[in-house]
Amino acid sequence: xxxxxxxxxxxxxxxxxxxxxxxxxxxxxxxxxxxxxxxxxxxxxxxxxxxxxxxxxxxxxxxxxxxxxxxxxxxxxxxxxxxxxxxxxxxxxxxxxxxxxxxxxxxxxxxxxxxxxxxxxxxxxxxxxxxxxxxxxxxxxxxxxxxxxxxxxxxxxxxxxxxxxxxxxxxxxxxxxxxxxxxxxxxxxxxxxxxxxxxxxxxxxxxxxxxxxxxxxxxxxxxxxxxxxxxxx
Numbered sequence: 381x382x383x384x385x386x387x388x389x390x391x392x393x394x395x396x397x398x399x400x401x402x403x404x405x406x407x408x409x410x411x412x413x414x415x416x417x418x419x420x421x422x423x424x425x426x427x428x429x430x431x432x433x434x435x436x437x438x439x440x441x442x443x444x445x446x447x448x449x450x451x452x453x454x455x456x457x458x459x460x461x462x463x464x465x466x467x468x469x470x471x472x473x474x475x476x477x478x479x480x481x482x483x484x485x486x487x488x489x490x491x492x493x494x495x496x497x498x499x500x501x502x503x504x505x506x507x508x509x510x511x512x513x514x515x516x517x518x519x520x521x522x523x524x525x526x527x528x529x530x531x532x533x534x535x536x537x538x539x540x541x542x543x544x545x546x547x548x549x550x551x552x553x554x555x556x557x558x559x560x561x562x563x564x565x566x567x568x569x570x571x572x573x574x575x576x577x578x579x580x581x582x583x584x585x586x587x588x589x590x591x592x593x594x595x596x597x598x599x600x601x602x603x604x605x606x607x608x609x610x611x612x613x
């Protein structure tokens with residue numbers, strides 16, 4: 381089956397996943413993590429992509445982002461790859477690719493999926509046994525909980541709507557993280573990004589379909605059900 385073209389739309393929220401080749405580490409130590417985030421910040425600013433949430437895990441990177449142009453995500457990730465991978469290879473005396481091919485991404489409806497995807501991204505360290513999300517220095521959780529200001533982050537309207545003051549928003553976000561997510565919810569978000577299927581309401585998917593000729597959801601598997609003569613009326 382031919383690979384679907386990536387669906388990237390200006391002004392829309394996207395969930396991105398970029399994994400290490402053969403799920404090998406993309407960072408070895410804190411110097412690598414700092415270098416990756418510095419390259420991401422510069423690349424996002426250059427290509428006018430707003431980053432709303434992120435986490436750097438040992439073998440993959442999660443982003444929640446809104447590009448201002450249709451090719452903004454691709455250009456940002458290409459710039460990130462050129463800068464970071466060359467520095468990583470030089471520092472660790474290696475050659476070759478670092479990433480598992482192209483990054484994966486899918487558009488999301490902000491009204492229905494902004495906060496759930498933000499939460500899923502920032503819960504990654506806890507699920508992996510790397511400590512409390514708010515204490516993990518390589519994600520946006522500390523920013524949203526008010527522990528520090530992160531220059532990489534552009535808070536979307538949906539986050540501002542959590543409260544009228546920073547304290548109210550931070551408290552509401554802590555409650556969101558503490559509420560957690562089910563494995564079914566988490567897997568749905570991962571599958572969406574890895575397979576490129578957008579998530580949102582029927583109206584949202586219809587609107588996306590008007591902007592792109594690409595399918596918005598997987599087709600049912602198997603042959604179409606045969607219609608009996610008495611049903612074909």
